[in-house]
Amino acid sequence: MCGIIGYLGPKAVIPILVDGLKKLEYRGYDSAGIAVVDESRIHLKRVKGKICDLEKHLGSDTLDGYCGVGHTRWATHGRPSEENAHPHQDCTGSLVVVHNGIIENYLSLKKKLIKEGHTFRTETDTEVIAHLIEKYYQGSLEKAVQQAARDLEGAFAIAVISLQEPEKIVAAKNGPPAVIGLGGGEYFVSSDLNPLLSHTQEIVFLEDGEMAVIESRGVKFCDFKGKPLEKKVDHITWSPLMVEKRGFKHFMLKEIFEQPQVVRDTLKGRVSLDSGRVFLDEIGISAAALKRINRVVIIACGTSYHAGLVGKYLMESLARIPVDVEYASEYRYRDFILDKDALVMVISQSGETADSLAALRAAKKNKPLTLALCNVVKSSITRESDGVLYTHAGPEIGVAATKTFSAQLAALALFALHLALVKGCLDEKRSLSLIEDLQRIPHRMENILNQAKHIEDLALKFLTFSHFLYLGRGINFPVALEGALKLKEISYIHAEGYPGGEMKHGPIALIDEKMPTMAVVPRDNVYEKMLSNISEIKTRVGYILAVAFEDDKEIQDKVDTVLAIPSTHPLFTPFLTTLPLQLFAYYIAAKRGADVDQPRNLAKSVTVE
Numbered sequence: 145m146c147g148i149i150g151y152l153g154p155k156a157v158i159p160i161l162v163d164g165l166k167k168l169e170y171r172g173y174d175s176a177g178i179a180v181v182d183e184s185r186i187h188l189k190r191v192k193g194k195i196c197d198l199e200k201h202l203g204s205d206t207l208d209g210y211c212g213v214g215h216t217r218w219a220t221h222g223r224p225s226e227e228n229a230h231p232h233q234d235c236t237g238s239l240v241v242v243h244n245g246i247i248e249n250y251l252s253l254k255k256k257l258i259k260e261g262h263t264f265r266t267e268t269d270t271e272v273i274a275h276l277i278e279k280y281y282q283g284s285l286e287k288a289v290q291q292a293a294r295d296l297e298g299a300f301a302i303a304v305i306s307l308q309e310p311e312k313i314v315a316a317k318n319g320p321p322a323v324i325g326l327g328g329g330e331y332f333v334s335s336d337l338n339p340l341l342s343h344t345q346e347i348v349f350l351e352d353g354e355m356a357v358i359e360s361r362g363v364k365f366c367d368f369k370g371k372p373l374e375k376k377v378d379h380i381t382w383s384p385l386m387v388e389k390r391g392f393k394h395f396m397l398k399e400i401f402e403q404p405q406v407v408r409d410t411l412k413g414r415v416s417l418d419s420g421r422v423f424l425d426e427i428g429i430s431a432a433a434l435k436r437i438n439r440v441v442i443i444a445c446g447t448s449y450h451a452g453l454v455g456k457y458l459m460e461s462l463a464r465i466p467v468d469v470e471y472a473s474e475y476r477y478r479d480f481i482l483d484k485d486a487l488v489m490v491i492s493q494s495g496e497t498a499d500s501l502a503a504l505r506a507a508k509k510n511k512p513l514t515l516a517l518c519n520v521v522k523s524s525i526t527r528e529s530d531g532v533l534y535t536h537a538g539p540e541i542g543v544a545a546t547k548t549f550s551a552q553l554a555a556l557a558l559f560a561l562h563l564a565l566v567k568g569c570l571d572e573k574r575s576l577s578l579i580e581d582l583q584r585i586p587h588r589m590e591n592i593l594n595q596a597k598h599i600e601d602l603a604l605k606f607l608t609f610s611h612f613l614y615l616g617r618g619i620n621f622p623v624a625l626e627g628a629l630k631l632k633e634i635s636y637i638h639a640e641g642y643p644g645g646e647m648k649h650g651p652i653a654l655i656d657e658k659m660p661t662m663a664v665v666p667r668d669n670v671y672e673k674m675l676s677n678i679s680e681i682k683t684r685v686g687y688i689l690a691v692a693f694e695d696d697k698e699i700q701d702k703v704d705t706v707l708a709i710p711s712t713h714p715l716f717t718p719f720l721t722t723l724p725l726q727l728f729a730y731y732i733a734a735k736r737g738a739d740v741d742q743p744r745n746l747a748k749s750v751t752v753e
């Protein structure tokens with residue numbers, strides 16, 4: 145997704161904008177640009193390519209100014225090119241805008257503006273915004289942005305600067321996120337927190353229909369009709385260090401290794417190792433309200449959807465409540481059945497995924513209870529839900545989700561225990577035993593991470609394969625899906641996850657020496673069934689790797705290679721079976737020279753449809 149950044153303050157603008165864009169790179173992009181305004185003109189620099197290309201293009205440009213904006217573009221309307229890169233300008237070049245989102249009615253607006261004499265330079269929807277503001281400008285930049293915003297249909301988070309008012313940035317939000325950073329005599333606007341953390345932790349989150357007018361004397365807030373707004377300032381606890389690589393080659397590898405701590409942090413303070421109780425009052429939904437629900441609908445995308453599938457097994461097993469797990473992109477358009485006795489849980493690490501936000505809004509029409517399970521404080525999905533259960537994974541920079549998946553599993557385990565205790569399906573004695581098992585997970589994860597070198601060496605054998613099959617059953621079927629997603633999204637090797645029982649219904653036709661299988665086979669109630677899948681594959685000359693318990697001697701001579709994990713409670717095996725699959729995908733992708741942290745065509749947060 146696109147990223148916007150803006151700075152107004154006493155420091156040199158360009159280094160701050162470039163550093164900010166680097167902190168937005170993880171969102172995925174294909175071009176970038178910046179604009180700086182001084183008393184004489186607006187200086188514009190744009191490139192098709194990466195931030196390092198922009199830095200070369202800037203060279204030793206000492207151009208400075210009062211304020212500036214920057215942008216990383218993930219092309220939607222108009223191919224990746226220098227002229228389509230943001231910032232975009234009006235006819236005279238005295239006003240520029242950077243934009244994240246999609247303007248649905250840009251063609252009709254563009255036709256009208258051309259009739260009114262505006263000349264366009266690009267194929268983008270964003271350029272229409274610059275000409276609209278130009279059309280309405282009569283001495284007040286914020287008033288012109290307000291009028292333009294009222295004409296726009298679709299999603300936009302924008303920042304605007306102008307030559308007429310060189311010490312002002314106007315930001316407006318409708319859909320994609322926009323946050324305002326309040327420093328000491330300096331101010332920022334950004335698509336997310338990462339570029340701001342090294343400058344300030346005092347943040348204002350704009351809501352839909354809101355604007356910020358940033359000037360050297362301070363920031364004012366208003367709506368699109370110009371009505372002044374009082375906005376709360378949040379103190380963000382994430383530290384700048386959290387968004388650094390800290391000696392790892394890629395953010396993804398660092399985040400894989402952060403998972404034991406992330407699970408500890410997500411559990412911390414929410415369980416009692418004396419009584420077996422779970423403390424989730426913070427979610428903002430009472431025990432009495434939870435007691436009344438008769439079904440749970442989990443809605444999510446991608447890796448979060450896979451976490452939701454694990455959540456289904458946890459809640460149905462512990463809380464004895466029916467759980468449906470839905471792709472947000474499907475659910476939002478379906479004529480679904482939902483009533484007020486349901487709990488709708490939207491799982492989203494970013495809290496900004498457009499399909500998940502839209503599905504939440506569609507579900508809310510039926511007045512169910514809504515709960516966000518999210519990793520980003522005050523993100524859109526959290527703000528539109530009745531309750532919020534936060535994961536404590538810290539910022540995840542790698543586009544491929546890893547530590548946020550483990551954090552989601554921890555939060556889902558907590559919620560399932562809490563729901564079971566509230567509904568009386570679980571006594572505190574059994575809960576205590578499960579909590580003790582849960583508390584041992586981080587240490588067991590560390591044991592697996594200690595074998596990373598073995599997995600790295602194994603990965604070398606699979607660099608040239610073009611296809612992979614991942615199999616799992618029960619609570620590890622979602623892990624098979626997640627393992628396949630990891631491999632395909634960062635190494636570009638085609639991989640499919642399947643429930644083991646489905647092999648006979650088609651996939652077994654695929655098996656030959658060119659189609660290796662990764663089987664997830666902890667000792668649980670479907671272990672024997674997985675062994676029969678494995679023997680069916682072996683008789684067809686398929687290469688098999690298995691993720692299995694380290695003390696499982698039976699499986700050693702049934703497969704070609706074992707990725708060993710410590711044993712644990714059957715309900716918690718996904719915490720452990722996922723790690724070797726993440727490492728396997730990472731090392732294959734890294735050895736293939738893929739852009740692991742920013743895979744092609746992908747964005748960290750899909751904030752547009």
Ligand code: AGP
Pocket residue numbers: 445446447448491492493494495496497500543544545546633747748749750
């Ligand atoms: C997973 O590795 C991908 N980054 C992607 O599938 C992601 O899980 C999906 O886009 C959902 O994102 P969210 O959790 O922020 O809603």
